[in-house]
Amino acid sequence: MNWLQRLFKSRRMEQELDAELRFHFESQVADKMRDGMSQAEARRLTRLEFGGIEQIKEQCRESRGTLWLASIAQDLRYGARILTRSPGFSATATLVLALGIGVNTLAFSLYNLIVLQMIPVRDPQSLVSFERRSPENITPAIPWDSIVYYRENTKSLSALMPTMDGAPMVLDHDEQRVKPSFVSANYFSELGATASAGRLFDSAREDSVGSDPVAVLSYSLWQRRYGADPSIVGKTIRLSGKPATVIGVTSQSFANLGTSEPDVWLPLMQHTYFVDGSKPFDDPKFDGMITVTARLAPGVTMPQAAQELLTLTNQLRKLHPTLIWDQEYIRVSPGAHFVQLDERAFPIFGLAGLLVLLILAVACANLGGLLMARGVSRQKEIQIRFSIGARRARIFRQLFTESLLLAFLGSITALPLSYIVLRLALNYSGAPRWMSAAPDGRVLVFTAAMGLVAALFFGLLPTLQIVKRSNGKKLAQRFVICAQVAASCVLIILAGLLVRATLHTIYSDPGFGYTQVYSVDSGMNEHGYTPAAARAYLDELERRLRALPGVTSVSMAFSPPLVNRGVMMTSIDVDGRSVTIYPNWVGPDFFETMGIPLLRGRYLNSADKNAVVLSESLAHKRWPHEDPIGKQWKDSKDIVVGVVGNTRAMEMNNTDATEIYYPATDKELPGMFVLIKTSGASDGLASSVKSIASSLDSRLFPTITPLKEGYRKSVGQVEQVAAVISLLGGIAVFLAVVGLLGLVSFAVSQRTREIAIRLALGAKHREIFSTILRRFTLEVLAGLVAGVGLTAALSQILRRVLFGISSLDPISYIGAIALLIVVLATAAMLPVRRALRIDIARTLHSE
């Protein structure tokens, strides 16, 4: 008979147990009567000898081993009855928990989606991605010669899939550009992709340079641009002027590797056809990024593959000594995740995790307070159960089962909450289609675990208090209030800091003029322009642009502000401390065009060779007490000729960013962006630029971006972070209000009689207010102090995103504390006000 059968037979067993003990009892009575005792006396004596019959039964059940299951079922039933008896409390508790757990579930779901989950492609476990490393360099770009060598000689990899993202292309004559991705011919078949129309790339047909130019459309481009017309297959489209035959459309659910969502896929081998002049295959110093995803051969592990690649790399060094770096190796990592988590992201993920856990802590603290208050009113019930012989452990388990039941309800409610918010977020952010908001196994387990953790936090302390029947109740309750005020305080202050930082970013001067400036990306680099050709092109383009009406100045920069293609960074050591610097290579009129003020020395001019201009912050950091003009920069030949104002061009929320400006050299020319400053309306600018560009070189399709757009985008990101944190702060305040409201209500309800007597004796309302509320002031104050201290410590982590605002910004701190006090005072006041309206006579007669 196993425990399950036993559980089912428990009713019969109970009857048998009862009969067995009754038989014993009766036999004992009968024996006593045989010795000459009266029946009443015999029964009385036997009962005394027997002791608690219920305890004996309980011990028998326990020794049978069925108890734990049967009694847990019993506890659950009992707990459910208790919870349904006070629906108001249960609903509040469930909501509070659902918020606390829901925020955590949401955060984890996001983490799960972008870091843990694998992209839904064929056999994602065996996909790996390459990173080229040496002690000095790290890059995801792999030289073409290496790729070919690896592909021909590897035994540990069953396939290599080189891919390369391209600059946006002009589709036919559309205004809106399309994003291409150049992929190997085996790309789709390796990923197990199917076509929703036509066919995808075929290794036999698209794997050579001379094959017919073809294109595969993304499902969304097909819907958007061609109204899902299947007859597009076989037609010819023009991409940046190059004709190509559409051979098919990917399926709706196709998951592309990596984070980009291309509109059109082109065969990698045809890159030289689509991008005129590009040399990805024969120029080892080719600037584009060919990245590699590979598939491990069956039974091969990542370290084995890495080992083989190292051997191949070393062999390759003998063939191409200049191509391979010193101590070069290929780092192999799992290739089917949306984002490869690297070490730099840990503090941010840690902080986010901490914040959501704080919310859960507030929820738990506040529920703990409510439970403790309820414990006081349940004293009578617990007392009875102790009196009829329940042991402490048993009562403890019963009460804790109730907590678990609440936690379960909270977790169950948290799931749809998190699902809805995540779904909205995914839709709003235009996440890839394969990302689903539906919780997977990991999320379910996490949510259940959070529920359990929450139950431990909010349930354990009050339950122990009740079971111990100790008088430490007050102290624990105080601690709970203190903890929840402290945790809310942390969240509100952090929210305040971030909101202030956002406002600062938006409303303060970025250090340069951007409203009338346009950047033009010529696209020369991709088309294999030599420096000399680039110089000629740029000179002519600038000359023609200057002649346009409304154009006030024209210049160029390698990293134009706000539309940067990836920020470049370098660093210097000043007295052992590393200072991060944003380098830029600029044309002569750059500072005038961008409206960056000259503070000392002079601007760069076209004749400058070994001159640099520093931003004020960099000059100050490098030479705090000296005049930087005329100084040698590092150990180069460069001499500092000028100091200009700080800009927040590369880091929108850092007013202290340090920048260095070099005159453009030949090397940078093909990658230069042209900057145009206009006065007044500039409606016709884009088309004028286009016509000038096409008359200079019809292969190039320059991209024109107003800096305003970039500005809006970067500000938008900062705003979003602040909005999320504010939402968390709001939830924390709400939770704290619910908690305090409950506690004060309870305190008032316990003292209704006292209040009535005081009122009858003529006490003023104000006095009653203060007597009741005084009990909470100390705890709230202690909580505030702890919260402020904790925030001050925590905000050190936030320093990086709080530029312009001190991490101890008094306005944020005072504002948050004031807000919290007002909200808490209101929450505390309400129940007392209600209590003051009681009917004195009725209350006093009621007991």
Next chain:
Amino acid sequence: MKAQSRLDLPQGTLDLLILRVVALGPVHGYAIAQRIQAISKEALQVQQGSLYPALHRLENKKFLTAEWGPTETGREAKFYRLTNTGKAQLRSETESWSRLTEIVAMILQNPQGELS
């Protein structure tokens, strides 16, 4: 008549006594208590609070099996019987018990071990 001194049974000893009594033939709980009391000449009084949990524990371990049947007075009672594993258990327990008592006695009677 009460036992002059109530002895506390060491853990597990009660189980051994129960097994021994049940080995004599099918018997119900009350009779087990009575017999232990009688055989020990009233020196041991088995409390219901220990007896029944022990019986149920032994039954759960499959050393005992139980059946309902009529007593000599005609009432229905639960009769316990030794199973084969129960018999084996009784043998090994009895053996280790006598070894243990021998050793304990040996140590207690050793003059060198006397407390100074």
